[in-house]
Amino acid sequence: MEExxxxxSHAFRNFVTGxxxxxxxxxxxxxxxxxxxxxxxxxxxxxxxxxxxxxxGEVRNTxxxxxxxxxxxxxxxAIKLSEAVKSxxxxxxxKVQQVKREHMDSPEKVLEEAKERIxxxxxxxxxxxxxxx
Numbered sequence: 471m472e473e474x475x476x477x478x479s480h481a482f483r484n485f486v487t488g489x490x491x492x493x494x495x496x497x498x499x500x501x502x503x504x505x506x507x508x509x510x511x512x513x514x515x516x517x518x519x520x521x522x523x524x525x526x527g528e529v530r531n532t533x534x535x536x537x538x539x540x541x542x543x544x545x546x547x548a549i550k551l552s553e554a555v556k557s558x559x560x561x562x563x564x565k566v567q568q569v570k571r572e573h574m575d576s577p578e579k580v581l582e583e584a585k586e587r588i589x590x591x592x593x594x595x596x597x598x599x600x601x602x603x
Contacts, residue, residue, distance in 0.1 A: 479536075479540070482533075482536065486529050486533070489525065489529070490522075490525075490526065490529070493521075493522055493525060494522065497518040497521075497522070500514075500518075
């Protein structure tokens, strides 16, 4: 997703650069090649400068809108990632605590089972000794 946004941003930046450069070159070429008086040339220059400023303002507004959109997408992605990390962390902590509880109970259980088995073996040994007499 991030790479797609970068590609989109790069392509849009190239387009805007091309529009601005094309406008400037076209305006200068038209003004220099047109046979006009000084006053007419100044008026044309002012007019072209005004048009360029308007277009630049439009491009700026478009860039601001797109950057806000990209910012929202980045924030949404960050929130989703944060939630996923929190969820995974909680699951891991719960599992660790469960394993810890199981192993904490385990020594007592093992000791109890060992005692029971020792008692059973002791009883069997006594029975075997009694049967041999």
